[in-house]
Amino acid sequence: MSRYDFTSQRLFLDADLGASETVPLDRDQANYLVNVLRLSPGAGVLVFNGRDGEWRAALEGDRKRAALRIEDQTREQTRPPDLHYLFAPLKQARLDYMVQKAVEMGAGRLRPVITRHTQVHRLNGERLRANAIEAAEQCGILTIPAIDEPVALGDVLARWTAESGERRILFCDEDETGADPAARLRALPPAPIAVLIGPEGGFSAEERALLASLPFVTPIALGPRILRADTAAVAALALVQAAIGDWRS
Numbered sequence: 001m002s003r004y005d006f007t008s009q010r011l012f013l014d015a016d017l018g019a020s021e022t023v024p025l026d027r028d029q030a031n032y033l034v035n036v037l038r039l040s041p042g043a044g045v046l047v048f049n050g051r052d053g054e055w056r057a058a059l060e061g062d063r064k065r066a067a068l069r070i071e072d073q074t075r076e077q078t079r080p081p082d083l084h085y086l087f088a089p090l091k092q093a094r095l096d097y098m099v100q101k102a103v104e105m106g107a108g109r110l111r112p113v114i115t116r117h118t119q120v121h122r123l124n125g126e127r128l129r130a131n132a133i134e135a136a137e138q139c140g141i142l143t144i145p146a147i148d149e150p151v152a153l154g155d156v157l158a159r160w161t162a163e164s165g166e167r168r169i170l171f172c173d174e175d176e177t178g179a180d181p182a183a184r185l186r187a188l189p190p191a192p193i194a195v196l197i198g199p200e201g202g203f204s205a206e207e208r209a210l211l212a213s214l215p216f217v218t219p220i221a222l223g224p225r226i227l228r229a230d231t232a233a234v235a236a237l238a239l240v241q242a243a244i245g246d247w248r249s
Contacts, residue, residue, distance in 0.1 A: 004140040005074070009037060010046045010054075012133045012144065013068070017052040021070040022060070030066035033059060046074060048136075050144045053077040080143040081108030082192055083245065084167065085237070088113060088199035089120040089150065090229055096131050098230040103135035103145055105237035106246060111194075112150040117201030123150055153207060160216060167192040169217045172236045174202055176221040184220055185243035195240055197233050 011033075015023045025033070033039045039059050045068060048054045054075040057068035085107035089095060102110060110128070114121055128147050136144055160169070168191045196211075203211070211217045222235050241247040 005046060006140070008044055008046045008056075009033070009039070010048070010137045010140070011068075012137055013047045013049050015049060017047060017049055017055050017070055019055075019070060019072060023047075023057075023068050023070065025066045025068060030063055034063040034066055048142050050080075050142065051077060054142060075142065078142050080145070081106045081246070083107050083237075083240070084109045084111055084164075084192075084194035085233070086111045086113050086156070086169070086194055086196040087233065088115045088118045088153075088197065088229065089123055090200065091120060092127075094228075094230045095120070095123075096127070098233050099128055099131040100135040101230070101234050102237060103132045103141065104139050105234065106241055107145055107195075107237065108143070109146045109148070111148045111156070113153040113156055113196070114150050115153045115199050115207055116204040118199045119201075121150065125149070154210070157210065157214060160214075164194070165192075167194055167216070169194045169196050169211075169214075170236070170240060171196050171211045171217050171219045172198070172222055172232055173208065173211075173219040174198070174222075174226060175208070176219045181220040181222065181239055182243045184218065185240065188218060188244065193240060193244065195233075195236050197229055197236060200229050 011029060013023055041059055043059045045057050045059060046054055047057045047068060053073050055073050056071045058071060060067045060069050083106050085102045087098065089112050090098060099110065112123055125147060132144055132147065168188065170193060212219065222232055227235060
């Protein structure tokens, strides 16, 4: 039997959850459940808010005044993932994909960084959050990652130790030709991790030199192929989770 119920619809609710509570649905949620999925009153839905675990709820009302009556808890709240994902923003469709996959792969904090070759400097925070929520709803995830405002890469690195303590940056360098990346990761001393992926045009020579000079940065290769930034995100996060993350038994 599966650990999760993938047959029931899951919905993120920005409200406190508890037995016998009734949570009104906003227009979009009501339209989705009643008009798109055509659920009838009494239909079961799994709900979560990132704080109170997952609960089974029953649909009440009609499309104009739909609500969910919270019934019983199906899963207790888990701790949010401690993996940070630093990325240069991409154009919209590929950015949507990258955010969704980063959430699925266990990123607990999304940190956009502006590099020399970054093509997109302004982000729609609501859209980023909507994509993160959609990924969490579909994949049984109980927490929504924190999403930071974009910050210049140089400023992030200058404040790194003061703000992030012992957290180590894994710098996915397209020019790195060193040791097997999995072996390099396993050789690192235990510490919180952040993964850094660059823009479509790659890191500049100055950015690469700066990163190589910092004691809290470890460059890793992602194989012999040049990957698109959104593909590199999936490859890097899978590598990290398998070598030193929560894929290990």
